[in-house]
Amino acid sequence: MEGKVSGRRAILRAGVAGAAISALPLVNVHGQSSGGRMAIGLWDHWVGEPANAEMRKIVGEWAQANRMEVQIDFITTVGNKNLLTIAAEAQAKRGHDILAFPTWEVHAQQELLEPVDDVMGRLSEKYGQLNPVVNYLSRVKGKYLGVPAISGSQYKPSLGRIDLLKQHAGLDVQAMFPAEPRLGPGAENWNWEAFIKAAEACQKAGVPFGMPYGTFPDATDWLGALFASYGGALVNEKGDITLKTDGVRQALETASRIASVVPRDVFSWDDASNNRALISGQSALIFNPPSAWAVAARDAPQVAEQVWSFPSPSGPRGRFTPYLPYFWGVWNFGRNKTAAKALLEHLSQREQAARMVQASGGYDIPPFQSMTDFPTWSEVGPPKGVVYNYPIKPHHQAQPSIAYSPAPPEIAVQMYNQGIHAKMVARVVQNKEPVDRVLAWAEREIEGFKRG
Numbered sequence: 001m002e003g004k005v006s007g008r009r010a011i012l013r014a015g016v017a018g019a020a021i022s023a024l025p026l027v028n029v030h031g032q033s034s035g036g037r038m039a040i041g042l043w044d045h046w047v048g049e050p051a052n053a054e055m056r057k058i059v060g061e062w063a064q065a066n067r068m069e070v071q072i073d074f075i076t077t078v079g080n081k082n083l084l085t086i087a088a089e090a091q092a093k094r095g096h097d098i099l100a101f102p103t104w105e106v107h108a109q110q111e112l113l114e115p116v117d118d119v120m121g122r123l124s125e126k127y128g129q130l131n132p133v134v135n136y137l138s139r140v141k142g143k144y145l146g147v148p149a150i151s152g153s154q155y156k157p158s159l160g161r162i163d164l165l166k167q168h169a170g171l172d173v174q175a176m177f178p179a180e181p182r183l184g185p186g187a188e189n190w191n192w193e194a195f196i197k198a199a200e201a202c203q204k205a206g207v208p209f210g211m212p213y214g215t216f217p218d219a220t221d222w223l224g225a226l227f228a229s230y231g232g233a234l235v236n237e238k239g240d241i242t243l244k245t246d247g248v249r250q251a252l253e254t255a256s257r258i259a260s261v262v263p264r265d266v267f268s269w270d271d272a273s274n275n276r277a278l279i280s281g282q283s284a285l286i287f288n289p290p291s292a293w294a295v296a297a298r299d300a301p302q303v304a305e306q307v308w309s310f311p312s313p314s315g316p317r318g319r320f321t322p323y324l325p326y327f328w329g330v331w332n333f334g335r336n337k338t339a340a341k342a343l344l345e346h347l348s349q350r351e352q353a354a355r356m357v358q359a360s361g362g363y364d365i366p367p368f369q370s371m372t373d374f375p376t377w378s379e380v381g382p383p384k385g386v387v388y389n390y391p392i393k394p395h396h397q398a399q400p401s402i403a404y405s406p407a408p409p410e411i412a413v414q415m416y417n418q419g420i421h422a423k424m425v426a427r428v429v430q431n432k433e434p435v436d437r438v439l440a441w442a443e444r445e446i447e448g449f450k451r452g
Helices: 049-065 078-092 117-127 132-138 162-169 192-204 217-229 246-259 264-268 273-279 291-299 337-347 350-359 409-418 420-429 435-451
Strands: 009-014 026-029 037-043 069-075 098-101 147-155 158-161 285-287 307-310 318-330 398-401
Touching (some): 037 337, 049 337, 049 350, 078 098, 098 337, 132 318, 147 350, 158 162, 162 192, 192 246, 217 420, 246 435, 273 285, 291 307, 318 337, 409 420
Antiparallel strands (some): 009 069, 098 318, 147 318
16 A cells, blocks of 8 residues: 655635635636535545546536535545544534545444435445445444445455566466456466465565565455455454354464465565565565556556456455445535535446546446446556456455454454454464464453453
8 A cells, every 4th residue: 555645635616717725726617606615525545646636627527517616625644644634523523524534434433424325325226236345334323324435445456476476386367367357267276275385486486475464454454355265253243252263263374374485574564565565576466456556657667567466365265355445424514414415426426436447547446346347447557457357356256355344343443453363473473372372362352342
């Protein structure tokens, strides 16, 4: 994952021509009269200005059509500025009408968010099956409190070097997972055992897989998918601790075996470490959205030309791909809730989704399965088709996952933030603790989360 600092702010004004406000970048939208005002705080896209510019344009078109005056702030994740903004506005009960909420924040702010069942009902009726992780994270007590954002939502599948995997591990990932709606020869064998074998070969060749084991999201997400693929839930949907099972033991054993064939310092890696490993040519595979490939295309084109996205390995319970969604929420103390909902419904339409996906170079992931067929994912390159398999396709036979589900979100978020999976592996690998002792430690930690 990559982040960057931005102080951008755009003002979209309907009915105001040629306005100039301070030294801020402006988009002036002309209308016949003003139909109201609204302020929205959106995620400052890692892809940068192409994605932000398209969002300004989409919102500007809506503002003009609805004679609205809309102020947009793009809020960076650097320094947790987005989380600080959410907390400040929640405390003051004033600020933006619409705000972008990271993965767990809808539940955290549930008392202050306006229900959006009406919007979600119309969208689901129109576009069909919704990503199940969205339901898990945005519904509280049977009500939707967030609209799944297209901008910023991401998968984290395998992102590997075509040449290095073929040379050192005997894997032709382009042939296994071509940029077509089908699986190729060998795809059915892409499981965690094959992953370990390939990781060991690449380690011996000096280009080890970049699999982090810290407490940052990249590590938490891929480990969460691994545990899910073994049926290794630590807590069930009722909140019961379920970690003393064969599934948890098998997942912990597999994660520990992987730790033995990757760099020794992975327990101290952060979210940028795996990106750097791939971009520098020092790693043959990471789990990541296309941001690492995009930076390589800019800074190391010889690496980018050899990068390919393909699904995560499968386990005994199936194939799971890490999914980290963003949400757009409407504060219940907002000044213009009706218009805010209307704008979010507009942003969620297929036409706008296709524009966001294109502007982000295929990074953004819409929440509906019916929106995984946009041409951008086939066309982006080099190499052409590099991100075709980045979103989950029906033929992948994969499920999106969020670490620590199906535990109740108020418990899952604590396990997520503490990186319990990674800490369990560290105790086995670094401390040489017996598995039973590690499971007992994890049980005590989770009991504390439940009490909290």
